[in-house]
Structure formats: structure tokens, C-alpha cells
Amino acid sequence: xxxxxxxxxxxxxxxxxxxxxxxxxxxxxxxxxxxxxxxxxxxxxxxxxxxxxxxxxxxxxxxxxxxxxxxxxxxxxxxxxxxxxxxxxxxxxxxxxxxxxxxxxxxxxxxxxxxxxxxxxxxxxxxxxxxxxxxxxxxxxxxxxxxxxxxxxxxxxxxxxxxxxxxxxxxxxxxxxxxxxxxxxxxxxxxxxxxxxxxxxxxxxxxxxxxxxxxxxxxxxxxxxxxxxxxxxxxxxxxxxxxxxxxxxxxxxxxxxxxxxxxxxxxxxxxxxxxxxxxxxxxxxxxxxxxxxxxxxxxxxxxxxxxxxxxxxxxxxxxxxx
Numbered sequence: 437x438x439x440x441x442x443x444x445x446x447x448x449x450x451x452x453x454x455x456x457x458x459x460x461x462x463x464x465x466x467x468x469x470x471x472x473x474x475x476x477x478x479x480x481x482x483x484x485x486x487x488x489x490x491x492x493x494x495x496x497x498x499x500x501x502x503x504x505x506x507x508x509x510x511x512x513x514x515x516x517x518x519x520x521x522x523x524x525x526x527x528x529x530x531x532x533x534x535x536x537x538x539x540x541x542x543x544x545x546x547x548x549x550x551x552x553x554x555x556x557x558x559x560x561x562x563x564x565x566x567x568x569x570x571x572x573x574x575x576x577x578x579x580x581x582x583x584x585x586x587x588x589x590x591x592x593x594x595x596x597x598x599x600x601x602x603x604x605x606x607x608x609x610x611x612x613x614x615x616x617x618x619x620x621x622x623x624x625x626x627x628x629x630x631x632x633x634x635x636x637x638x639x640x641x642x643x644x645x646x647x648x649x650x651x652x653x654x655x656x657x658x659x660x661x662x663x664x665x666x667x668x669x670x671x672x673x674x675x676x677x678x679x680x681x682x683x684x685x686x687x688x689x690x691x692x693x694x695x696x697x698x699x700x701x702x703x704x705x706x707x708x709x710x711x712x713x714x715x716x717x718x719x720x721x722x723x724x725x726x727x728x729x730x731x732x733x734x735x736x737x738x739x740x741x742x743x744x745x746x747x748x749x750x751x752x753x754x755x756x757x758x
Contacts, residue, residue: 437515437516437517437541437542437543437546438512438513438514438515438516438543439509439510439511439512439513439514439515439516439543440484440487440488440512440541440543440544441511441512442487442488442491442492442501443488443492444512445484445485445487445488446460446461446464446485446488446489446492447460447464448460448492450502450505451606452492453604453605453606454493454601454605454606454607455605456605457489457492457493458493461485461488461489461493464481464485465482465485468481468482468485469482470482483539483540486540487540487541487544490540490544490548491544491548495599495600495601495607496526496527496528496529496598496599497528497548498599498607499526499597499598499599499607499609500523500526500528500547500548500597501547502607503522503526503597504518504522504523504547507519516543518546518547520654521578521580521651521653523547523578524578524579524580524651525577525578525579525580525594525595525596525597526577526578526596526597526598527575527576527577527596527597527598527612527646528575528576528577529573529574529575529576529634529635529644530573530574530575530576530635530644568638568639568641569637569638569639569640569641570637570638570639570641571637571641571642571643571644572634572635572636572637572638572641572642572643572644573634573635573644574634574635574644574645574646574647575633575634575635575644575645575646575647576646576647576649577596577646577647577648577649578648578649578651579594579616579628579648579649579650579651580651580652580653581618581622581650581651581652581653582652582653582655583652583653583655583658583660583665583687584687585618585622586618586620586621586622586623586652586660586712586713587620587687587688587712587713588620589617589618589619589620589621590617590618591615591616591617591618592615592616592618593613593614593615593616594613594614594616594648595611595612595613596611596612596613596614597609597610597611598610598611598612614630614633614646616628616630616648620713621712621713621714621717622650623650623660623662623663623712623714624650624651624652624660625649625650625651626649626650627647627648627649627650628647628648628650629645629646629647629648630645630646630647630648631645632644632645633645633646634646634647656668657685658687660711660712660718662712662718663711663712663714663716663717663718664711664712664718664719664720664721665687665710665711665712665718665719665720665721666720666721666723667684667686667687667720667721667722667723668723668725669682669684669693669705669722669723669724669725670725670726670727671695671699671724671725671726671727672726672727672729673726673728675695676695676699676724676726677697677698677699678697679694679695679696679697679698680694680695681693681694681695682695684722686707686710686720687710687720688710688720691707691710693705693707693722695724699724699726701756703723703724704721704722704723704724705721705722705724706719706720706721706722707719707720707721707722
């Protein structure tokens with residue numbers, strides 16, 4: 437997908453105030469609104485303006501977008517792939533999902549779709565001259581955990597990055613730290629609810645909740661799919677060919693595993709119930725792969741040469757369908 441430069445779309449500098457964003461949007465909207473504009477690309481331009489305004493007029497999304505814009509490849513029109521879990525730790529309120537009419541680009545949906553989907557419309561108008569009791573907005577944030585936190589349960593201090601507009605109309609970061617109990621068996625994509633830690637209520641209404649979406653920090657040792665966990669297990673060529681008993685450091689500790697003779701690409705060993713804990717725990721799948729020793733000396737090179745001479749008819753490409 438292409439990176440969207442929302443400041444350029446509205447003709448603004450990155451130091452623009454909240455009032456600057458409003459003025460720029462209103463001016464350009466009068467020019468490109470399809471109901472009044474004679475420009476051939478009015479509808480497309482108006483869609484871009486709505487999208488840019490949806491981000492830059494909201495302090496929370498703007499702060500996250502500015503952080504994303506510091507990536508080296510974040511240039512208008514360039515192919516862009518955000519880092520994994522780039523928005524982890526950013527706090528969005530339900531009302532941060534508001535932002536205009538019409539369809540938004542793939543860039544917006546991938547960057548801010550979660551915040552937009554979090555929107556829960558709430559009436560805040562006066563009734564009979566009195567402010568009704570209105571529950572505060574729920575807030576949403578993504579947090580990164582280690583997979584082992586799910587196996588063991590944990591207590592973690594998490595830092596959340598929010599934003600607000602100061603008295604001069606500039607967006608300023610507003611961080612907070614929370615102590616969070618991570619329940620044993622939590623899955624990626626699951627939400628941890630912290631009651632009353634969201635936005636304040638109105639008219640004496642109760643505060644909203646804070647919903648923390650769990651993602652697992654990338655780890656070269658293992659990955660999770662639902663409650664199942666996958667772990668790479670490198671084997672020496674002789675272990676893979678002849679079979680062997682090997683020790684594997686799994687998320688639940690050391691395990692002695694019997695590798696059958698006759699390794700094939702894609703072969704897995706299943707350890708039932710050794711995945712993420714739960715009423716129905718997942719399984720642990722050991723993905724077997726071959727690791728070659730280095731040919732870093734005369735003796736090692738001679739050993740590889742003798743190995744090749746022992747299999748004169750073997751063709752690695754043909755054996756793997758290449």
C-alpha cells in the first residue's frame with residue numbers, strides 16, 4: 437500500500453495547530469465538495485480531504501500517525517509496510533473513531549481501522565436543560581506481551597501513549613503507566629478489560645473501561661496460532677536421517693523428544709496439550725528443519741566431500757521438485 441501524507445493533502449506543516457487543520461479543511465472542502473465543485477477529480481479529492489482531516493483533527497490518531505511518519509520509508513506515494521505492531525501502546529478513545537463521511541483508503545484502514553471500529557456513538561446533548569448522566573468513552577490500546585506471559589500469567593507495568601490539544605492548539609503527548617495483571621492462558625487478539633480506566637463520564641456518569649488488545653512480541657523461538665504454538669527445531673543431518681533423541685527447550689521447560697528416522701521437509705511433531713493453557717489447552721508443534729555444520733576447516737571440508745561421494749546419484753534440486 438502507499439503511504440498517505442495527510443499534511444501535504446491539507447497543505448499544512450507538521451507544526452500546524454488544531455485551528456490550522458480546521459481552516460485548511462474547510463477551505464479545501466468548499467473547493468472540492470462534489471455538490472458545488474466543477475473540478476473533474478472533486479469526489480476523489482474530497483475523499484482524501486476527509487481522510488486527512490479524520491486523522492489530523494483527532495489528537496490520538498495524529499500522535500500515532502506522527503510516530504509512524506518517522507519511519508524512513510514513510511514518503512507520500514511510496515510503497516509502505518508498517519513495522520509489526522507499530523501502534524502497540526497507543527491509547528485511542530471510542531470517539532477517536534469519528535472522522536468524516538465516505539470510504540477511506542487501505543492505508544487508513546490498516547493504520548486506524550481498529551480505532552475507528554472502536555467508536556461507540558453516545559448522545560451528549562442536553563435534555564430539558566440538564567446534562568444527562570452519560571458513561572465515559574471506552575478506551576482501546578494494543579499491548580505487546582511475551583508468549584511466556586500467557587503460559588505463566590504475569591503482572592506487568594505498561595506505558596500507554598495518549599494525546600491532547602494544549603491551550604495553543606498543538607497536539608502534545610500524554611502518557612500514563614498502569615499495573616496490569618496478565619491472566620494465564622490469554623490468547624493473541626484477546627482483550628483484557630480494566631473497568632473504569634477509560635474516559636471520564638459526563639453529568640455524574642461512570643467512567644468508561646480500558647480494553648487492552650493482546651499481541652505477542654515477535655520471537656524467533658516460537659509463534660502462536662490461536663492456542664497452538666509452533667516452534668522451530670533444528671536437527672543435524674545425521675539426526676534427521678537416522679533418528680535421534682533430542683532435548684528441546686519448550687515454553688513449558690525442557691522436553692526429551694524422539695525424532696523418527698527419515699526426515700522430510702515440513703515434518704512436524706505434535707506435543708499434545710503443550711500449547712497455550714486453557715480449559716482446552718492448545719498443542720505444541722515442533723517444526724523440524726536441517727541445520728548444516730560449517731565447512732570452516734580442512735577436516736570439515738573433507739567430511740563434506742566424502743559425504744557427497746557417498747551419494748553420487750543424489751540431486752538436491754530434483755529431490756525437492758525444483
